Amino acid sequence: MTLGAGTTLAYLAAAVLFIFGIRILRSPMTARAGNLIAAVGMLVAVVATLLEFKGDASTLLMIAGVVVAGSALGALTAVRVPMTSMPQFVAAFNGVGGGAAALISFSELYKLSQLPLPEQNFVILLAILFGILIGGVSFAGSAVAFTKLEEIAFEGSVTFPLQKVVNALMFLVAVAAAVNLLIGGPMPVASAAVMLGVSLLLGVLLVIPIGGADMPIVISLLNAFTGLAAAASGFSLGNTVLIIAGALVGASGSILTYLMSAALGRSLSKILFGAVAAAGQEEAEAHDKPVTSGEPDDIGSMLANEADSVIFIPGYGLAVAQAQTAMADLMRTLEQQGKEVKFAIHPVAGRMPGHMNVLLAEAKVPADKLVDLEDINDEFDETDAVVIVGANDVVNPTAREDGNSPIAGMPILNADHARRVVFVKRSLSPGFAGIDNPLFYDQERTMMLFSDAKEGLEGVTQAVKNQG
Amino acid sequence: MAAELLSQFVVLVLAVALGFELISRVPSLLHTPLMSATNAIHGIVVVGALVVVLTARETLTMVLGLVAVFFGTVNVVGGFIVTNRMLEMFRGGGRGG
Numbered sequence: 223m224t225l226g227a228g229t230t231l232a233y234l235a236a237a238v239l240f241i242f243g244i245r246i247l248r249s250p251m252t253a254r255a256g257n258l259i260a261a262v263g264m265l266v267a268v269v270a271t272l273l274e275f276k277g278d279a280s281t282l283l284m285i286a287g288v289v290v291a292g293s294a295l296g297a298l299t300a301v302r303v304p305m306t307s308m309p310q311f312v313a314a315f316n317g318v319g320g321g322a323a324a325l326i327s328f329s330e331l332y333k334l335s336q337l338p339l340p341e342q343n344f345v346i347l348l349a350i351l352f353g354i355l356i357g358g359v360s361f362a363g364s365a366v367a368f369t370k371l372e373e374i375a376f377e378g379s380v381t382f383p384l385q386k387v388v389n390a391l392m393f394l395v396a397v398a399a400a401v402n403l404l405i406g407g408p409m410p411v412a413s414a415a416v417m418l419g420v421s422l423l424l425g426v427l428l429v430i431p432i433g434g435a436d437m438p439i440v441i442s443l444l445n446a447f448t449g450l451a452a453a454a455s456g457f458s459l460g461n462t463v464l465i466i467a468g469a470l471v472g473a474s475g476s477i478l479t480y481l482m483s484a485a486l487g488r489s490l491s492k493i494l495f496g497a498v499a500a501a502g503q504e505e506a507e508a509h510d511k512p513v514t515s516g517e518p519d520d521i522g523s524m525l526a527n528e529a530d531s532v533i534f535i536p537g538y539g540l541a542v543a544q545a546q547t548a549m550a551d552l553m554r555t556l557e558q559q560g561k562e563v564k565f566a567i568h569p570v571a572g573r574m575p576g577h578m579n580v581l582l583a584e585a586k587v588p589a590d591k592l593v594d595l596e597d598i599n600d601e602f603d604e605t606d607a608v609v610i611v612g613a614n615d616v617v618n619p620t621a622r623e624d625g626n627s628p629i630a631g632m633p634i635l636n637a638d639h640a641r642r643v644v645f646v647k648r649s650l651s652p653g654f655a656g657i658d659n660p661l662f663y664d665q666e667r668t669m670m671l672f673s674d675a676k677e678g679l680e681g682v683t684q685a686v687k688n689q690g
Numbered sequence: 691m692a693a694e695l696l697s698q699f700v701v702l703v704l705a706v707a708l709g710f711e712l713i714s715r716v717p718s719l720l721h722t723p724l725m726s727a728t729n730a731i732h733g734i735v736v737v738g739a740l741v742v743v744l745t746a747r748e749t750l751t752m753v754l755g756l757v758a759v760f761f762g763t764v765n766v767v768g769g770f771i772v773t774n775r776m777l778e779m780f781r782g783g784g785r786g787g
Contacts, residue, residue, distance in 0.1 A: 275744035291764025473709025576721030
């Protein structure tokens with residue numbers, strides 16, 4: 223449909239605000255303003271739409287009711303989410319967006335199916351189908367990601383026999399429904415409903431086999447999907463602001479997905495379809511080899527007396543134990559004794575890209591102490607002590623040395639190059655990839671502190687203070 | 691119709707190119723807020739959902755549209771607020787150091 227000039231210009235303004243908002247998200251100082259600017263862009267687009275398509279009073283009233291309810295739910299959830307749970311709530315907000323795109327596409331198809339065939343445009347039909355498929359996958363996939371991360375269901379990597387066959391069959395059904403629609407076959411609305419149903423199933427099937435460590439990738443990918451679904455629904459509605467905003471998000475989500483899978487050293491298709499590494503494989507033998515274990519006092523005195531430079535390596539276990547503040551306290555205590563402390567952040571340290579940075583920022587660790595993998599890896603050789611909390615796979619030297627390891631090729635932090643290594647860990651159980659870590663058994667170098675991350679770090683902090 | 695679709699395609703490709711250009715320069719420090727902000731931006735589907743509701747002639751499309759408006763609003767409002775909360779901490783952390 224043709225929009226009024228005022229609306230088109232308002233949409234243009236909204237698009238510019240989105241672009242400028244994302245542009246200044248690059249710097250921590252201006253990022254907050256960038257987010258607000260994008261929000262203003264959203265408001266402009268919504269108001270322009272309401273002014274363009276004047277509805278009658280009852281429709282507007284219904285819209286108002288739904289908007290108030292949606293805003294209340296969104297806002298209440300958003301102010302309550304703890305930072306550790308951020309990934310699942312980003313997934314949830316992402317999923318409802320994908321669901322909305324699928325519903326829009328579906329209702330556009332319904333409208334189109336009422337028209338005689340010659341008036342149905344092939345390209346628009348394609349956009350509608352794409353919107354239903356990708357939107358549906360994003361909705362259901364995000365829902366599964368949410369339940370995984372919230373630890374409600376589908377934890378770990380869930381697989382069943384013939385999974386790939388089932389996936390392929392589902393995909394074929396979707397293709398059949400799509401072809402039927404495109405050639406103007408019978409029962410278009412029913413075909414679209416089948417398409418929607420299959421896309422929801424595909425979303426579930428796509429995400430259930432993916433284990434915890436690969437979650438950052440899935441979340442980026444689903445974010446990109448919802449962006450693309452929004453762009454597709456923009457095509458079917460002839461609405462440029464949806465196309466622009468959707469394409470921006472599709473592009474950003476794709477880049478983050480690429481960066482994350484590069485950080486895991488595996489291709490996207492391997493992560494999505496090569497499910498299950500070696501879960502549990504070596505667990506049995508892991509407990510038989512000797513390790514050097516220490517008490518908080520031993521570690522405190524080692525840090526106080528033998529270490530001038532210390533690097534902390536936080537993993538998701540730190541967040542699970544809510545030990546970010548305890549780690550920040552240890553940092554400040556060591557700094558008071560004149561030691562240099564840095565944090566090495568692996569790209570997949572949290573459950574979404576950059577998650578660990580957010581968690582440490584919450585604990586008031588200055589951003590300039592958080593160093594990326596590429597920038598810090600050469601420093602381990604000159605580092606006296608490394609303290610690894612709640613991380614395992616990202617410091618596992620087998621990734622570098624054993625070509626047959628399930629995590630072979632994954633870039634790791636060279637913690638094993640430091641003079642002393644401390645692991646704070648509940649037990650010797652392997653990480654998400656289920657691979658034993660030879661660094662545990664390096665009795666000369668490594669000290670294991672078997673403890674809850676928070677209690678362990680508090681104990682070490684106290685011990686360092688006593689030494690000082 | 692064809693000309694309109696073509697110009698929309700031009701807009702799409704330009705927006706994708708711009709998206710790549712904008713995002714590849716964001717430091718990894720800010721990846722989570724970035725993702726959360728773009729997550730809120732794809733809540734633009736709320737505009738599409740409003741169009742569906744305001745142009746609906748049958749109950750079915752009206753209901754589908756209203757559900758989509760609800761979903762879209764949750765996406766937009768939740769997304770922007772959560773991003774703002776995260777970015778507030780980054781500023782605080784920077785000052786505290």
